[in-house]
Amino acid sequence: MAADSKQVLYTNNNPKPSFTEVCKIRHFKNQYYAMAGYFQLDGSPFNAETILLSSQMKTADETIEKFKRNIRKPLDSCLKVVSKSQPQLFNSLIGNSLFSIALVNFENNIPNVKFVNYKLYKLNGHWTSSPDNVAIPIENPQLFRIGEADAINKFLNANPNYFQILNPETALINLIKLEEQDRPEKVGGPIDVIKIDKTGHFWYSKKPVCED
Numbered sequence: 001m002a003a004d005s006k007q008v009l010y011t012n013n014n015p016k017p018s019f020t021e022v023c024k025i026r027h028f029k030n031q032y033y034a035m036a037g038y039f040q041l042d043g044s045p046f047n048a049e050t051i052l053l054s055s056q057m058k059t060a061d062e063t064i065e066k067f068k069r070n071i072r073k074p075l076d077s078c079l080k081v082v083s084k085s086q087p088q089l090f091n092s093l094i095g096n097s098l099f100s101i102a103l104v105n106f107e108n109n110i111p112n113v114k115f116v117n118y119k120l121y122k123l124n125g126h127w128t129s130s131p132d133n134v135a136i137p138i139e140n141p142q143l144f145r146i147g148e149a150d151a152i153n154k155f156l157n158a159n160p161n162y163f164q165i166l167n168p169e170t171a172l173i174n175l176i177k178l179e180e181q182d183r184p185e186k187v188g189g190p191i192d193v194i195k196i197d198k199t200g201h202f203w204y205s206k207k208p209v210c211e212d
Contacts, residue, residue, distance in 0.1 A: 001025055001104065001196060002172035003034050004180060005207060006188030023210040025192050028056055030105050031063060032196050036147025037099030037118075046078035048099055060103045060114045067101075068116070079120065093120045100146035109198045115144065151182035169193045169204040 003024035008017045025034045026049075039048035048071060055067040075098075083090045100117040143163070145152060152175045156162060163171050173191050180187040193204040203212070 001032065001034055001102070002169070002176060002191060002193040003036075004176050004187045005190050005192065006186065007040070008038070008186060009040065019188075021188075021190075021207070021209075023192065023207060025194055025206075026211065027201065028053055031056065031060060032104045032194070032201065034102045034146065035099060037097055038093070039099040039101075046074050048075075048101070052101065059107055060105045060112045064101075064103060064114045064116055075118070090120075095119065095121065102144070102146050104196055106196075106198045111196075111198075113144070115146065117146065148179055148183050148187050151179045152176075169195070173205070 005021045005024065007020050007022045007024075009020060024036065025032070027033070033052065035049060035052075040046070051071045051074065052063075052067050055063055055070050057063045057066055079090070096119065098118040098120055100115065103114045103116075105112055143156075155175065155178055165171075166174070172193055176187070176191050177189070180189065190205070190207050192206045192210060194206070195202045195204065203210075
């Protein structure tokens with residue numbers, strides 16, 4: 001699992017975003033997760049990561065289902081605020097991804113990976129959000145992405161054997177750097193890379209502020 005560190009933050013009534021460096025890969029007990037997109041609104045009580053942590057259950061499936069229940073009302077309330085305070089941002093999100101989560105754990109020594117992606121759409125005249133559980137594969141069927149990945153997709157389509165040339169951690173770092181060059185306004189280092197298996201985890205690289 002690998003991630004960049006750049007988070008774009010919007011504050012109520014301020015059309016210009018701010019940027020901060022965050023740990024997008026975290027773990028809680030035996031579950032590991034990564035998040036991408038607008039999972040937090042600065043100045044607002046809405047924070048998808050906090051809701052995810054409060055939704056932790058024994059398995060990844062149970063955690064995702066509880067998370068979807070717990071986030072429904074806070075997210076809808078947040079969207080109402082954003083539609084009024086940040087209309088330009090709100091309009092740019094229509095039909096697009098709000099935020100995505102990848103959740104990994106081992107159950108009976110077998111890896112279990114779950115993805116959830118929230119999109120903004122209109123229902124019965126009201127704007128709402130809906131989770132999409134379909135993962136987004138790229139060229140390698142065992143490789144999935146959340147967040148910005150247009151440059152990564154293009155590169156892997158042209159270089160389908162890339163992961164056979166380099167070790168996985170180096171390949172992931174290079175791909176994220178490629179995306180950063182293509183979308184510097186949304187993607188930025190440092191890059192964190194973690195290996196997860198049935199015995200636990202090992203960080204190939206991580207920021208000092210990220211938890212062990």
